[in-house]
Amino acid sequence: MSEVVQKSKLAKVAAGSMGNLTTEQKNEALLLMADALVTESAAIIAANAKDLQRGRELGTSASLLDRLMLNESRIAAIAEGLRQIVELPDPVGDTLETFDRPNGLRIHKIRVPLGVIGIIYEARPNVTVDAAGLCLKTGNAVVLRGGSAALHSNEKIVEVLHGALERSAIPADALQLILNADRSSVDEMLKLNGLIDVLIPRGGHSLIQNVVNNASVPVIETGAGVCHTFIDESADLEMAIRIAINAKAQRPSVCNSMETLLVHEAFAEKHLPAIAEAFRAAHVELRGDSGALALVPSMNEAVDSDWGTEYGDYILAVKVVSGLDEALDHIRMYGTMHSECIVTENAANAERFLQEVDAAAVYHNASTRFTDGFEFGFGAEIGISTQKLHARGPMGLPALTSTKYRVYGSGQIRE
Amino acid sequence: MSEVVQKSKLAKVAAGSMGNLTTEQKNEALLLMADALVTESAAIIAANAKDLQRGRELGTSASLLDRLMLNESRIAAIAEGLRQIVELPDPVGDTLETFDRPNGLRIHKIRVPLGVIGIIYEARPNVTVDAAGLCLKTGNAVVLRGGSAALHSNEKIVEVLHGALERSAIPADALQLILNADRSSVDEMLKLNGLIDVLIPRGGHSLIQNVVNNASVPVIETGAGVCHTFIDESADLEMAIRIAINAKAQRPSVCNSMETLLVHEAFAEKHLPAIAEAFRAAHVELRGDSGALALVPSMNEAVDSDWGTEYGDYILAVKVVSGLDEALDHIRMYGTMHSECIVTENAANAERFLQEVDAAAVYHNASTRFTDGFEFGFGAEIGISTQKLHARGPMGLPALTSTKYRVYGSGQIRE
Numbered sequence: 139m140s141e142v143v144q145k146s147k148l149a150k151v152a153a154g155s156m157g158n159l160t161t162e163q164k165n166e167a168l169l170l171m172a173d174a175l176v177t178e179s180a181a182i183i184a185a186n187a188k189d190l191q192r193g194r195e196l197g198t199s200a201s202l203l204d205r206l207m208l209n210e211s212r213i214a215a216i217a218e219g220l221r222q223i224v225e226l227p228d229p230v231g232d233t234l235e236t237f238d239r240p241n242g243l244r245i246h247k248i249r250v251p252l253g254v255i256g257i258i259y260e261a262r263p264n265v266t267v268d269a270a271g272l273c274l275k276t277g278n279a280v281v282l283r284g285g286s287a288a289l290h291s292n293e294k295i296v297e298v299l300h301g302a303l304e305r306s307a308i309p310a311d312a313l314q315l316i317l318n319a320d321r322s323s324v325d326e327m328l329k330l331n332g333l334i335d336v337l338i339p340r341g342g343h344s345l346i347q348n349v350v351n352n353a354s355v356p357v358i359e360t361g362a363g364v365c366h367t368f369i370d371e372s373a374d375l376e377m378a379i380r381i382a383i384n385a386k387a388q389r390p391s392v393c394n395s396m397e398t399l400l401v402h403e404a405f406a407e408k409h410l411p412a413i414a415e416a417f418r419a420a421h422v423e424l425r426g427d428s429g430a431l432a433l434v435p436s437m438n439e440a441v442d443s444d445w446g447t448e449y450g451d452y453i454l455a456v457k458v459v460s461g462l463d464e465a466l467d468h469i470r471m472y473g474t475m476h477s478e479c480i481v482t483e484n485a486a487n488a489e490r491f492l493q494e495v496d497a498a499a500v501y502h503n504a505s506t507r508f509t510d511g512f513e514f515g516f517g518a519e520i521g522i523s524t525q526k527l528h529a530r531g532p533m534g535l536p537a538l539t540s541t542k543y544r545v546y547g548s549g550q551i552r553e
Numbered sequence: 554m555s556e557v558v559q560k561s562k563l564a565k566v567a568a569g570s571m572g573n574l575t576t577e578q579k580n581e582a583l584l585l586m587a588d589a590l591v592t593e594s595a596a597i598i599a600a601n602a603k604d605l606q607r608g609r610e611l612g613t614s615a616s617l618l619d620r621l622m623l624n625e626s627r628i629a630a631i632a633e634g635l636r637q638i639v640e641l642p643d644p645v646g647d648t649l650e651t652f653d654r655p656n657g658l659r660i661h662k663i664r665v666p667l668g669v670i671g672i673i674y675e676a677r678p679n680v681t682v683d684a685a686g687l688c689l690k691t692g693n694a695v696v697l698r699g700g701s702a703a704l705h706s707n708e709k710i711v712e713v714l715h716g717a718l719e720r721s722a723i724p725a726d727a728l729q730l731i732l733n734a735d736r737s738s739v740d741e742m743l744k745l746n747g748l749i750d751v752l753i754p755r756g757g758h759s760l761i762q763n764v765v766n767n768a769s770v771p772v773i774e775t776g777a778g779v780c781h782t783f784i785d786e787s788a789d790l791e792m793a794i795r796i797a798i799n800a801k802a803q804r805p806s807v808c809n810s811m812e813t814l815l816v817h818e819a820f821a822e823k824h825l826p827a828i829a830e831a832f833r834a835a836h837v838e839l840r841g842d843s844g845a846l847a848l849v850p851s852m853n854e855a856v857d858s859d860w861g862t863e864y865g866d867y868i869l870a871v872k873v874v875s876g877l878d879e880a881l882d883h884i885r886m887y888g889t890m891h892s893e894c895i896v897t898e899n900a901a902n903a904e905r906f907l908q909e910v911d912a913a914a915v916y917h918n919a920s921t922r923f924t925d926g927f928e929f930g931f932g933a934e935i936g937i938s939t940q941k942l943h944a945r946g947p948m949g950l951p952a953l954t955s956t957k958y959r960v961y962g963s964g965q966i967r968e
Contacts, residue, residue, distance in 0.1 A: 154885060158908060237930055243919055245929060252941050253911070331765065335941050350746070354766045356774075356942045377964040384966035470569060492959045493573060496668070504658055504962025513967065514660060514958070515652055526667050526750050526955035527771045528943040540941035543929070544907045547919025549792040551799035552928065 142326040145314040146281050146333040149254045152311035153279035157251050159307055161228040164275055167306035172220040174302040175267065175295070179213040185294035186263070193287055206261050206288055216267045219518070223271045226517045229536045230277045244546040249539045251277035253335035256327050258283045258349055260341035263291040269340075270299060270313050272520050276538040279312040281334060283327060285341075286319035293317065328353040335540075340521055343448075358528060358537075360521035363393035363476035364448050365506045368465040368491070370482035371402040375409050377503060378481045379416045384505040385479065387420040391450045393522060394477045394499075394509040398445060398455040400465045403429065406458045410434055414456075422452045429458030445472045462487050466494055473497060476524055477506035498524065498531035557741040560729040561696050561748040564669045567726040568694035572666050574722055576643040579690055582721035587635040589717040590682065590710070594628040600709035601678070608702055621676050621703055631682045634933070638686045641932045644951045645692045659961040664954045666692035668750035671742050673698045673764055675756035678706040684755075685714060685728050687935050691953040694727040696749060698742060700756075701734035708732060743768040750955075755936055758863075773943060773952075775936035778808035778891035779863050780921045783880040783906070785897035786817040790824050792918060793896045794831045799920040800894065802835040806865045808937060809892045809914075809924040813860060813870040815880045818844065821873045825849055829871075837867045844873030860887045877902050881909055888912060891939055892921035913939065913946035 139147075175182065186208040193203050235247040255278045257269045266282055273280035284292045296315040303310040316323050327334060328349060337357045339349040346361045367385050369378045385396035401410060410433040417424055424430075425444050426437035437456065444455040445468070459465045469478055479501035480491040488502040499509040509532060511519020516534030523529045529537035554562075590597065601623040608618050650662040670693045672684045681697055688695035699707045711730040718725040731738050742749060743764060752772045754764035761776045782800050784793045800811035816825060825848040832839055839845075840859050841852035852871065859870040860883070874880045884893055894916035895906040903917040914924040924947060926934020931949030938944045944952035 154911070157911070239928070239930055243923060250911070329766075351744075351769045356772070356940055358942070359771075374964070380964060380966055388967055496569070496572070496665070497957065499958040499960055501960045502962060504960055504965040505967055507967040508658060508960065508965070509958075513654070515654055525771055527773070530955050531958050540945050542912065543914040543924075543946050545914055545916045545919055545923065547917060549789070549795060550919040550923070551795055552803055552920055552922040 140326060141318050142316055142323050142330070143333070145316060146254065146327075146330055148311040149279035149281050149314045150333050152309040153251065153253050156277045156279065156308065156312060157230065159277060163307035164228065164277070165224045167303060167308040168220050168224045168271055168275060170302035170306050171267075171271065171299050172217040174298045175213055175217040175220075178298045179210055182213060182291065182294050182298065183208055183210070185290040188290040189288055198287070202261060202287075206263065206291070208263060208291060212264070216264050219264075219268060220271045223275050223518055226275065226535055228275065229539050234541060241550050242548060243550055246544045246546075247541050248544055249536070250542050252538055252540050254279045254281060254333060255538065256281045256283065256330070256334040256337045256355065258324055258327065258337060258339045258341070258345065260285040260345060261287040263288045263295060265340060266292045266295050266315070267299070268518075269520065272518060272535065272538060274308055274312060276535050278538060279314070281314045281316065281327065283316040283324060289317065289319055324348070325352070328355060331355050338521060358521070358523050358533070359525040360523055361393055362448055362474050362524060363395070364397045364446060364472060364474045365394060365477045365479075366398045366400055366465075366469050366473060367396050367479045367481065367506065368400040368459075368462075368469075369402060369405055369413075370462065370480060370484060370487055371404045372483040372487075373402075373405060373481040374483060375412070378409075379413055381479065381481055381503065381505050382413065383416055383420050385507055386417070386454050387422055387452065388505070388507055390452050392507075393448070394506050395450075396454065396479075396506055397447065397449055398457065398472065400457050400459050400468060401430070403458050403460055406430070406433055410458070417454060420452075422454050425453065425455050427457040430456040433458070448474075462490065466491070469495055474524060476522070477501065477509040479504065479506050498522070555741060556733050557696075557731055557738050557745065558748070560731060561669065561742075561745055563726040564694035564696050564729045565748050567724040568666065568668050571692045571694065571723065571727060572645065574692060578722035579643065579692070580639045582718060582723040583635050583639045583686055583690060585717040585721050586682075586686070586714050587632040589713045590628055590632040590635075593713045594625055597628060597706065597709050597713065598623055598625070600705040603705040604703050613702070617676060617702075621678065621706070623678060623706060627679070631679050634679075634683060635686045638690050638933055641690065641950055643690065644954050649956060656965050657963060658965055661959045661961075662956050663959055664951070665957050667953060667955050669694045669696060669748060670953065671696045671698065671745070671749040671752040671770065673739055673742065673752060673754045673756075673760065675700040675760060676702040678703045678710060680755060681707045681710050681730070682714070683933075684935065687933060687950065687953060689723055689727060691950050693953060694729070696729045696731065696742065698731040698739060704732065704734055739763070740767070743770060746770050753936060773936070773938050773948070774940040775938055776808055777863055777889050777939060778810070779812045779861060779887055779889045780809060780892045780894075781813045781815055781880075781884050781888060782811050782894045782896065782921065783815040783874075783877075783884075784817060784820055784828075785877065785895060785899060785902055786819045787898040787902075788817075788820060788896040789898060790827070793824075794828055796894065796896055796918070796920050797828065798831055798835050800922055801832070801869050802837055802867065803920070803922055805867050807922075808863070809921050810865075811869065811894075811921055812862065812864055813872065813883075813887065815872050815874050815883060816845070818873050818875055821845070821848055825873070832869060835867075837869050840868065840870050842872040845871040848873070863889075877905065881906070884910055889939060891937070892916065892924040894919065894921050913937070
């Protein structure tokens, strides 16, 4: 039996009893996990040093090494993340609906854990702890398959967390880490129907597409965002610049940042030079269509491929549009249904944009950067779903649950 | 461009505007569709006759021919099904949650259509109308891929429905029927991410497993049910027999019927002969384990493969268990998490069963046959989900929707 099958079976057996845990039992386990990470931080840092050393030998970029690096304060912050999960309400056991049928049957729809959640992710070792905390809080077992770059760190972290779980009511088998760093272990997880109930990929485009295209286990797709901001004719100039700069430049590498700015032609004629100047001051390269170039000739020229690109960088495509209709058409063509914004003082245009744009989050006069579990008030997130099934947009704890119907009878049979 | 791609693109374009339709517009279209089916029933019956003729030539069984057959009264019943969908509340546009953030953002979570739904199904032409009605009522476009046995019937039905849609506010392109009866058209639909938002297979085990195992488009799995009834020590004999007979014999071919009866040994010692007699009177073949055979030697002997089999027939596996724990273990091992029942007068045992059994619907003192959209009061169902993502158990209209977040700001940016 392969490592993946063996560990997934252990996770499934553990999951069988976890729906019965009380919130207090789960919270106690999370606090023990948080304490253990802090107590054992020296050992975790030592393991992390091996990953960093290997990364340097392989010529890993400084920014990736920084994402991989753990120190005392980062471990303390990760442990604090677990303590924050303790504070969140536990959705498991909630009664969502109750209905009485004419034949006397009483039906309750109840939140239950999903079962076994598989997480396939890349280098950042904080995901190991985050994902474990969120899954265990919701009564799920979790099978983690992290990237090889963080293998020593992840192995030590999970060893520390197992030690904490052994002193708790959560079975230690509910947390599994796959050590096989070969791609074959991912391939195996993708087909493990019956043992894994859902897969959540977290990482770059190719990782996510591999999971989406090849999994027979149900997947929650997360990730890609080609997000737009449309500045309408009636927009407030100061607000428009503030929102657009924030959406692009506050953190360009994340999926809810803007990639393309659409500007109403009447507004552009008056204000595009000022907007361009603001982006230049924010060190953002602009790539304009012919309409934008005509007003700001110093821009680079956008080519067709720019409109569908998630730059993840200080680069912005800019297009002048004739109005709301053209903006809607452009977003329909190139958007990834993640986060889309209109800046306008025209209430009817705002309403039409919010109604017609098909995206997980649609904004009137606010930055797309708010598409985030913490910013939405969920207290934590396991990712941002870009699909329409099950969960869409930032996923809080309820996205890690399913439901079941409990039916109370007194001998009813079907006629 | 293949037929599948071409028709799915048309469906996607149509779906783009359907979220804006009012409930009244959609209901009007459904009523026109119902009227057209009745008006054109002679033409539909003539097309159906071709399918029946071909079926007879191919040696199709009488029961399958009966499921395929349409006559005036069946068409009237199908049209009546559409009128019933008109009466159901439209979930699209419902506000599920509203929350205000400390920074002044107001966030609404709104129900929206899923987009384009692909239905892959077998011979029954009533599914063509049912699925079209449910999808259109929820503002979705639908791509139907029915079985070749009903191709003439389906083609005529969709032609009639298109005629009705052309007189309505719903674009006729929102309803697409794939005429290519080759398996390649199914294969193509399974990979059509970006054009089809969700696939719902309806039919036998191999059809569903093909979709689950090979689709990259998100799937809602429906179907298989190996359902159990556990008769506990304290059960009321008359109620236990009534529920067990109903669960098995009222309609053995469907997924919510019972396949295995588990009986507490103390109850079995007193009552298994009477239970066996009741099943014999209902023409049900019994296959017992050694414990059951010891009490009722006239039973056939069950072999290992009986415990995991969905007979869909007048056959029942019977096992004597030492108590609730063994019953729970057996269900964990062999159940398909569809519908499971305990018959008991012991409230603590009932509660433990309902809590611990991981199934879409768990019953205390009622037949598993109630797992059904109509019986649950949903008024209609697109199928019974046997997965844990998105929807679980009978799926009413809300299962055909997704959500989006509408965010209202006044210039907020993320710090």
